[in-house]
Amino acid sequence: NAGVMQNPRHLVRRRGQEARLRCSPMKGHSHVYWYRQLPEEGLKFMVYLQKENIIDESGMPKERFSAEFPKEGPSILRIQQVVRGDSAAYFCASSPTRWGGEETQYFGPGTRLLVL
Amino acid sequence: GNSVTQMEGPVTLSEEAFLTINCTYTATGYPSLFWYVQYPGEGLQLLLKATKADDKGSNKGFEATYRKETTSFHLEKGSVQVSDSAVYFCALSEVKDSNYQLIWGAGTKLIIKP
Numbered sequence: 001n002a003g004v005m006q007n008p009r010h011l012v013r014r015r016g017q018e019a020r021l022r023c024s025p026m027k028g029h030s031h032v033y034w035y036r037q038l039p040e041e042g043l044k045f046m047v048y049l050q051k052e053n054i055i056d057e058s059g060m061p062k063e064r065f066s067a068e069f070p071k072e073g074p075s076i077l078r079i080q081q082v083v084r085g086d087s088a089a090y091f092c093a094s095s096p097t098r099w100g101g102e103e104t105q106y107f108g109p110g111t112r113l114l115v116l
Numbered sequence: 117g118n119s120v121t122q123m124e125g126p127v128t129l130s131e132e133a134f135l136t137i138n139c140t141y142t143a144t145g146y147p148s149l150f151w152y153v154q155y156p157g158e159g160l161q162l163l164l165k166a167t168k169a170d171d172k173g174s175n176k177g178f179e180a181t182y183r184k185e186t187t188s189f190h191l192e193k194g195s196v197q198v199s200d201s202a203v204y205f206c207a208l209s210e211v212k213d214s215n216y217q218l219i220w221g222a223g224t225k226l227i228i229k230p
Contacts, residue, residue: 035218041222042205042207058217101211
């Protein structure tokens, strides 16, 4: 029973390039959450998606960042024109139903993005 | 807004030592509280949780009690093993515009020496 998969595990980009991070939730899970962890800081919520819908994007930067979770395939977090400050670990989590504040979220291993 | 504060790491202990990792929080309402653990190279895993005051969460020899009076959720283990070396995150749930979010502490790295 595969867990949450994220790829790539490590991604190096030069300033101005695009970064695409992929997340495949656990089988049977249709709710996905993206978090960012800056160096020496805790995780920060970015966005919550259900299949084909963005439910809560209150943690997403207003520019350059976007997320999608299509009917088929993984969820994608896209960062356009990356800057050095985007260097961080990006974690994806999934749940079988809408998270109600008590249940477990299941996490992937994260993608470490380094912007040169 | 709500926040979580954890003791800074790394925390280095010898095998079989007693462990405490402090976690305090500020929150309106009555959040659920969580400890997640991240082993090297892996994703975060839920270690234990407590959903109301005075609840005790426990798993794998770890315990934490939801103390509303001191707004704390300290993680304890009586005798640590080398395999407990990991990063430990304290978190709470928060409702924002009808959506629940997890608010995280910065994490505490634990190193256990044989």
